[in-house]
Amino acid sequence: MKLRVMTFNIHHGKGTDRRVDLQRIVEIIAAHQCDVVGLNEVDCYFSKRSHYVDQIGWLAEALGMNHAFGHAISSPAKKRVERKRYGNAILSRYPITFERNHVFQFPSILMEDRSLLESHIQLPTQTLHVYNSHLSLNPWIHRKQVNYILHHCSDHSSPTIMMGDWNMRPKSKPWKKIAYHFTDVCQANDPTMRYATFPSSRPRTQLDYIFVSRDLSVQSAEVVQSNTFASDHLPLLTTLFLQSH
Template sequence: MRSKKMEITVLTFNIHHGIGTDRKLDLERIARIIEHCQADVVALNEVDKHFSRRSGYVDQLGWLAERLGMNSVFGYAMSSKPARKTSLLHSRQYGNALLSRFPIIGHKNYIFASSALKLEDRALLEASILINGKPIALYVTHLSLIPFVQWKQAHMILQRMKQANLPAILLGDFNAKPHSRLWRKMTKRLTDACYQASAVPCPTYPSVRPKVQLDYIFVSHHLHIVSAEVIRMMPVASDHLPVKAVLKVQNSIEEANHSEGDRS
């Protein structure tokens, strides 16, 4: 007998290193939003780990993981030696992160190839979690602002996902609008949870009066999208709003193939 499909709640949130639109550093606001969403999996962008004075040299992911009682993994996009004039011995890092109520059984971090332009480094965090004994691949990223660089980064992500060959969720800040060339590239292989759920974009930026969607949850055909929405609770907490989706995990290859047939 087949077991019932399991629902999981996922969230993607660019937290702007905990600094809100009121210029106040307050990770507690971020934690409260995540709690409100009752998220099982949370992708975070713009996370500081002992990075600089702006965030008090705090390990922000460590703080959130302890505060929320979740498993965590960090993937840096930028890393440098400990700051001078401080007693810290840790590397200063900035990048993407993942929180999970499920066991994290493995992870890798990929720094995207540098551009000839002097741009902020970007990265892809890849992790595997176990849900009911079955692995699911999670990918967290924050793409470049430059379209031709985004295109190369997106190609690398899709190649990684193809090689993993697992049910997959791709989350993060893509710095691209719905129906853009980049969005069309992603949705040839994956489903945009917001667009599938409502057939309209989910504006996430700027947080106080959002006009454009930059943040996405893309899923492979192994996952069924139950709902998706932008979370407008406490827009002052960051310059982006988070996106939340409820997903059902398919129980069998037969069910996954049926869902793939529905998309074609």
């Protein structure tokens, strides 16, 4: 079975031209026929900056996909019933049968809260476990988050995908720790290539990753550059093959 998987930090839909335009995100995902998408920096009734829109609900409806959302930040709104939420989301062409949000318990007063969104996606023949996260810039907190994710994800017998904006460099210590247990789709595709995803206008470094369990084989991996204005990050896309059970 073939799966097209994308990870994309959408910067609450705000492009490098300073316009908030979710339609550009829709067009990128639709054009590349994605089956599963992990999104970072998604607003849900958050503030005026994104017009108080439930962004993942809007995107899912526009694309005809199922969705899951997990907040990293959540607080009551002063004049609205809905809570202000911001975090990670997953879109899927297949049914999402389970979702759970894990807010990391390593907060710092000066650092943005982070979380891990877990979901189970029901494929025609088996269940796929998908995790999406946006990790901290702080090295100490980042290390704890990586340990948490590996502890939580390594025991599953189902095919597993972990992705998101992980704020690390290829071949760094955290990367090596993850790559010991999971396959980096970029390295599996072509280890001699650069897969720079940030900044979108002139990409210099890779911050966004897709890691997969060994029962998923990698056919291709690429940085999507069809619209460099849609966000400050570029999406990373992979085509995977899964043996049917």
